[in-house]
Amino acid sequence: MPPSPASPVLILGGARSGKSRHAETLARHSGAAVTLIATAEAGDAEMRLRIERHRAERPAAWRTVEEPLALAATLAREAAPGRTLIVDCLTLWLTNLLAGAEHLPPGGEADALPRFVSERAALLETLPRLPGHIVLIANETGLGLVPATALGRLFRDEAGRLNQAVAALCPQVVFVAAGLPLVLKG
Secondary structure, eight states, rough: OOOOOOSSSSEEEOOTHHHHHHHHHHHHHSSSSSEEOOOOOOSSHHHHHHHHHHOOOTTTTSSEESSSSSSSHHHHHHHHHHHEHHHEOHHHHHHHHHOOOGGSOOOOGGGGGGHHHHHHHHHHHHHOOOOSSEEEEEEETTTTTOOSHHHHHHHHHHHHHHHHHHHHHOSEEEEEEEEEEEEEEO
16 A cells, blocks of 8 residues: 655656556555545546546546636635645646747747736645645656747746746655656655
């Protein structure tokens, strides 16, 4: 049986690496009530089907809160002793916050997006103070090809910066590849 997660724990990995399954295993073994905070938005039919499939696969006793933007406020509201929160995922949340970045001038930085700046700062400020178990899932985007577009490179850079900042705050960081967890920290 895996140990209960230290709080907070960051789970990184590539797409379909087993990150969510590992997070769910930690949550089940925590012995606490579980709330999943979903950051995805159903922008098209395929994404709607993915979201429906994920909902159907979750244990019926788990609560789901859908929040694409105000993650820090949602975490502060939902976190409690004796509760495990899973955030699935930071990468989709970042995608939502970067809406409008395509209109930045060449070489423009995400810091020009007020919502991005305020929500990212709020998450990093709130995270260390949360009670209960917090399990955060994020994609490691820095292992792939260099994106062909400026927007893609901005996203990759901000995802890397966010993962580094969150990892610095987490007592435990796990990298998952091929369904196998590798403890990087903790």
